[in-house]
Amino acid sequence: MAMIGQLNAISNQAPDEQLIKQIAAGEKELFEIIIRRYNQRLYRVGMSVLGDDQEVEEAMQVAYISAYEHLQQFEYRSAFGTWLTRIMLNQCYKARRDHTRILPVSQDSENFINMKTPENVMASKELSQALENAIAQLPEKYRLVFVLREIEDLSVRETAEIAGIQQSNVKVRLNRAKSMLRESLNSYMKESIYQFHLSRCDKMVSFVMDYVGGNAGKNL
Incomplete structure (x- = not known):
């Protein structure tokens, strides 16, 4: 994205709390920085619970959108990253419960390591x-x-x-x-x-920011 170069130059080093205040004030494009900043952490947390690559990405999308929609509920009592990670963890638990209603829980760990991306094969x-x-x-x-x-x-x-x-x-x-x-x-x-590689980071940014962009008039 051309926008990310401008964002990096201006706000990429800004603390989370500063970015959140700006986003809540209407600078929703800054949410892209939040996504890129936390993609790796949320992915790792998701894999530690769900163990399935696709399910984790879906949980990440839901977690980011939920965080964006509930920014006003963030009370700055803990670090924003902690708050966001907790949202992700809760979403993972929910996804697992929903999945368990359909299929029995497998004890096989193959899904946990099924990340056959080109980057992983090379590295x-x-x-x-x-x-x-x-x-x-x-x-x-x-x-x-x-x-x-x-x-x-x-x-x-x-x-x-x-x-x-x-x-x-x-x-x-x-x-x-x-x-x-x-x-x-x-x-x-x-x-x-x-490793949540750059190509996947871009995909996550695109998905969530498309949603954010479609909610331009939404009151946070």
Whole structure:
């Protein structure tokens, strides 16, 4: 988009809270920055719960639109990223419940690592699959905490708020998750798994901003 170059030059380094105030005041085009800023995190969180690439993208779309429509409900008591991630997590839980009503829950982890994009095939395919396999085997409560803390680098407080648990439980679950993963994988973790590549980022931006653009007269 030609617009993104202008946005980057002006507002890409702006804090979330500043952008949200501007968006709520009518500068809805700035929501594109929010989408690009959080695509990777939401994708990783979604994969830690749903384990299906397409379902995660759909949940992301719903989460972004929901966040945009409810910006006035953001009270600045926590970080915007925490608020947005919680919306995504709730949407993932809802999608899983809806899916469970139709199909039995599968214990097979193949869907969790089924991300056969050209980018993944080119970029350390064997290592990425090994990493994703290892994480897929973690029970969900440990997997979610591990993704938020070790891959997304969120604080204990933010992780506890998103997961809805005590901070002490975050530490316990993280330590348990680490003990269940091979030590040799740790140094490669951040660079190798759950990559939401640029082409997909552009697609997500296009979808959500088309919706935002069609709601020009909407009172936030």
